[in-house]
Amino acid sequence: MGLDFVGQGAGETDGNIITTTIDKVVNWGRKNSLWPMPFGTACCAIEMMATLASKFDLSRFGSEAIRFSPRQSDLLIVSGRISIKMMPVLKRIYDQMPDPKWVISMGACASCGGVFDTYTLIQGVDQFIPVDVYIPGCPPRPEDLIDAVIQVQEKITSGASPKGVEAVYE
Amino acid sequence: MSEEKEVEEQSKPLVLEKLEANHADALLAQDESRGTVVVVVRKEQAYAVLEYLKTDPELAYTFLVDVTAVDNSQMESELMQFDYARFMVVYQLYSYHGQCRLRVKVPVHENDLSIPSVTPLWRGANWLERETYDMFGINFEGHPDLRRILMPDDFEGHPLRKDYPLRGRGERERFNFEKQNV
Amino acid sequence: MQGGLERATGEKMVLNFGPQHPATHGTLRIVLELDGESVLKATPHAGYLHTGFEKLGEHLDYNQYIVVTDRMNYLSPLSNNFGYVLAVEQLLGIEVTKRCQYIRILMAELSRLADHLLWLGTAALDLGAFSVFLYSFREREKLYSIFEKTTGARLTTSYTRVGGVLRDLYDGCEADIQQFVSNFPKALKETHTLLTKNRIWMDRTKGVGPIAADAAVSYGLTGPCLRATGIAHDIRKAEPYSSYDEVTFDVPVGTNGDAYDRYLVRMEEMIQSCGIVTQVLDNIPDGPVNLEDNKITMPDKSDAYGHIEGLIHHFKVVMDGHGVQPPKGDHYCATESPNGELGFYIVSDGSGTAYRIRIRPPSFLHFQALPHMLEGGMVSDTVAVLGSLNVIAGELDR
Numbered sequence: 001m002g003l004d005f006v007g008q009g010a011g012e013t014d015g016n017i018i019t020t021t022i023d024k025v026v027n028w029g030r031k032n033s034l035w036p037m038p039f040g041t042a043c044c045a046i047e048m049m050a051t052l053a054s055k056f057d058l059s060r061f062g063s064e065a066i067r068f069s070p071r072q073s074d075l076l077i078v079s080g081r082i083s084i085k086m087m088p089v090l091k092r093i094y095d096q097m098p099d100p101k102w103v104i105s106m107g108a109c110a111s112c113g114g115v116f117d118t119y120t121l122i123q124g125v126d127q128f129i130p131v132d133v134y135i136p137g138c139p140p141r142p143e144d145l146i147d148a149v150i151q152v153q154e155k156i157t158s159g160a161s162p163k164g165v166e167a168v169y170e
Numbered sequence: 171m172s173e174e175k176e177v178e179e180q181s182k183p184l185v186l187e188k189l190e191a192n193h194a195d196a197l198l199a200q201d202e203s204r205g206t207v208v209v210v211v212r213k214e215q216a217y218a219v220l221e222y223l224k225t226d227p228e229l230a231y232t233f234l235v236d237v238t239a240v241d242n243s244q245m246e247s248e249l250m251q252f253d254y255a256r257f258m259v260v261y262q263l264y265s266y267h268g269q270c271r272l273r274v275k276v277p278v279h280e281n282d283l284s285i286p287s288v289t290p291l292w293r294g295a296n297w298l299e300r301e302t303y304d305m306f307g308i309n310f311e312g313h314p315d316l317r318r319i320l321m322p323d324d325f326e327g328h329p330l331r332k333d334y335p336l337r338g339r340g341e342r343e344r345f346n347f348e349k350q351n352v
Numbered sequence: 353m354q355g356g357l358e359r360a361t362g363e364k365m366v367l368n369f370g371p372q373h374p375a376t377h378g379t380l381r382i383v384l385e386l387d388g389e390s391v392l393k394a395t396p397h398a399g400y401l402h403t404g405f406e407k408l409g410e411h412l413d414y415n416q417y418i419v420v421t422d423r424m425n426y427l428s429p430l431s432n433n434f435g436y437v438l439a440v441e442q443l444l445g446i447e448v449t450k451r452c453q454y455i456r457i458l459m460a461e462l463s464r465l466a467d468h469l470l471w472l473g474t475a476a477l478d479l480g481a482f483s484v485f486l487y488s489f490r491e492r493e494k495l496y497s498i499f500e501k502t503t504g505a506r507l508t509t510s511y512t513r514v515g516g517v518l519r520d521l522y523d524g525c526e527a528d529i530q531q532f533v534s535n536f537p538k539a540l541k542e543t544h545t546l547l548t549k550n551r552i553w554m555d556r557t558k559g560v561g562p563i564a565a566d567a568a569v570s571y572g573l574t575g576p577c578l579r580a581t582g583i584a585h586d587i588r589k590a591e592p593y594s595s596y597d598e599v600t601f602d603v604p605v606g607t608n609g610d611a612y613d614r615y616l617v618r619m620e621e622m623i624q625s626c627g628i629v630t631q632v633l634d635n636i637p638d639g640p641v642n643l644e645d646n647k648i649t650m651p652d653k654s655d656a657y658g659h660i661e662g663l664i665h666h667f668k669v670v671m672d673g674h675g676v677q678p679p680k681g682d683h684y685c686a687t688e689s690p691n692g693e694l695g696f697y698i699v700s701d702g703s704g705t706a707y708r709i710r711i712r713p714p715s716f717l718h719f720q721a722l723p724h725m726l727e728g729g730m731v732s733d734t735v736a737v738l739g740s741l742n743v744i745a746g747e748l749d750r
Contacts, residue, residue: 039372040378041379041400041401041745042378042423043422043423043508045378046426046427047506047507049474050492050493053485053490053493054487054490068374081401081403083399083400084341085321085322085399085400086379086400086401089371089372093372115423116403116404116420117336117337118337118338118403119329119338119339119341119342119404119407120341120342120402121342121404123342138508139508141506203681203682204442204443204681206683206684232569233569233572234572235572235693235712236684236697238697240682240699240707240708244701245701245707247680260710262695266569269590271686293567293571293721294570294572294717294720294721297720298717318399319398319399320399320402321399321402322399330406330407336404336407
């Protein structure tokens with residue numbers, strides 16, 4: 001966590017002072033309040049809905065505040081097939097999101113085209129936007145999506161930059 | 171049971187009988203395949219035949235189920251049958267009145283890809299014809315809005331033609347983010 | 353409200369709705385021309401999820417293509433699987449065993465429930481009724497677990513095969529389904545109490561997006577959208593396929609063809625589907641699920657892994673030029689999918705791969721009719737009408 005409690009002996013301040021760095025506090029906040037922007041196009045979007053709904057309930061992990069406006073969200077979940085007609089829309093939505101932003105590529109189609117090796121389908125969105133976490137599966141189960149969100153949270157805690165930021169400095 | 175069957179057998183050729191009586195010169199071939207009557211119609215009279223099929227009160231094929239096309243360029247036997255017409259435009263019709271289906275096929279040559287649009291008869295034909303245009307390049311004359319529908323506007327080629335490769339011609343790797351109208 | 357201040361300005365405003373909007377259920381896009389709050393012109397755009405299904409059909413063999421049909425209408429993959437293999441079987445001129453037909457009906461009706469449930473949840477969510485979404489997903493999860501135990505997957509089932517199904521029902525499946533359908537009407541009643549007489553729901557859907565019966569036929573509407581206009585047409589009744597003539601059910605119809613009627617028709621269809629499921633469970637015969645035709649059906653997995661004959665049999669069926677090869681010709685086969693008439697038009701050149709596969713999607717024609725229902729209405733009705741049509745992008749664009 002990076003939060004250290006100071007003072008083990010007797011006294012008024014025992015356990016009440018925390019020393020940390022500002023980055024760690026900010027990341028701790030970010031991690032527990034990810035606002036996903038669901039870019040759901042196909043089958044995976046149905047599983048994403050299932051993840052948000054009653055049984056799996058993504059809000060247990062602090063990510064239930066779904067924002068369909070890219071300007072208010074920091075986690076893009078690309079779930080579903082992206083066609084050549086859709087890719088410019090996805091790119092624009094990614095560009096509109098404020099930094100720092102993370103991207104989950106959910107399912108085989110978004111990650112590599114899946115079973116659809118055809119003329120119209122983008123063979124992996126990572127050709128055009130940086131992706132932080134890939135989820136395999138066609139479609140992945142809700143547990144897989146929850147796992148991916150936790151991986152993003154771990155990435156934030158570790159202080160690593162999102163792929164999008166790394167790409168800028170490279 | 172046998173009575174029912176007789177009625178069925180009589181009612182099936184009714185379409186063909188009526189077409190032979192009224193549009194004999196338009197018919198190129200007729201067939202009954204797996205319970206569906208199939209007629210092949212000359213392109214010039216296609217609109218008149220479809221209009222007749224829809225408006226005749228006994229037939230009343232009021233429901234245009236589907237419009238599509240088949241590129242026969244890699245099926246020699248089909249090509250030869252209709253004077254090397256590369257495309258076959260296929261209309262699927264259904265009659266709520268007679269509860270039966272009908273398939274109307276119209277051969278279209280590659281050097282003249284135009285065919286009359288049936289949008290005045292069925293409003294639903296609009297998008298179906300647009301899709302056939304997008305995928306095969308068939309030119310529906312008199313269509314109010316013949317644009318691409320599934321592919322982007324600046325796309326080149328017609329994907330469902332047999333000479334178009336499955337993996338495309340590199341469209342999915344290179345496209346201009348600026349140019350596309352989002 | 354209508355004809356008020358907003359109208360007096362006389363200025364047109366163009367509103368781009370979609371392709372990424374929470375109420376567009378995927379990738380639909382509508383360009384609306386507005387005068388104040390009223391819609392002057394609506395132009396739907398399709399193609400944002402075009403995947404090339406029909407082209408892919410020319411490159412995959414008949415059994416491989418079943419995987420692709422899952423991903424078309426992803427609310428009810430089992431209905432797509434069913435419709436597709438039925439078309440191939442009719443092209444081949446074979447009929448599957450009685451038990452298999454019943455299993456297929458069972459699964460198709462359960463997936464109709466799954467489809468209508470998701471439609472109900474999202475349509476209500478679009479109009480602000482969030483609890484209905486949670487209620488319908490609670491029921492859907494129960495269906496998911498039945499699907500998963502039967503087919504091995506929650507969503508992309510790929511359950512049917514040409515000449516049969518992947519495997520027979522698991523032990524205790526009938527009891528699970530029976531339990532589900534006996535509890536389901538009670539669960540649906542909760543939604544009825546929440547919505548059917550709810551003032552807000554009625555105000556938002558009654559008289560909204562109406563379409564007359566003749567216009568609906570002209571636009572080629574099918575399924576619940578057609579039946580809401582008062583035409584009692586159901587392919588399961590008109591051209592019974594796969595033993596549908598052995599079960600009894602009613603075809604619910606509406607009168608006004610508006611969003612409220614489409615809602616009521618779908619709600620009643622769910623009850624009817626439950627009835628069909630119960631009848632199927634009562635009458636399902638014993639016997640083999642797959643055809644005894646070694647040219648068409650695959651051997652049992654234990655045979656393929658355990659015996660050399662089974663392995664050779666398996667190899668022969670999957671090898672190009674030895675498996676399913678329908679005779680030369682073409683065939684159009686329509687089935688009543690939850691959304692309407694789902695048709696497969698297959699042209700065979702006699703080889704193991706289709707020469708051309710055309711999918712006739714119901715959503716494509718429903719989406720086309722949208723301007724007819726929207727123009728002259730209010731901008732806020734757009735979401736209500738679009739929700740009531742249940743346009744599935746995967747099926748629309750293929």
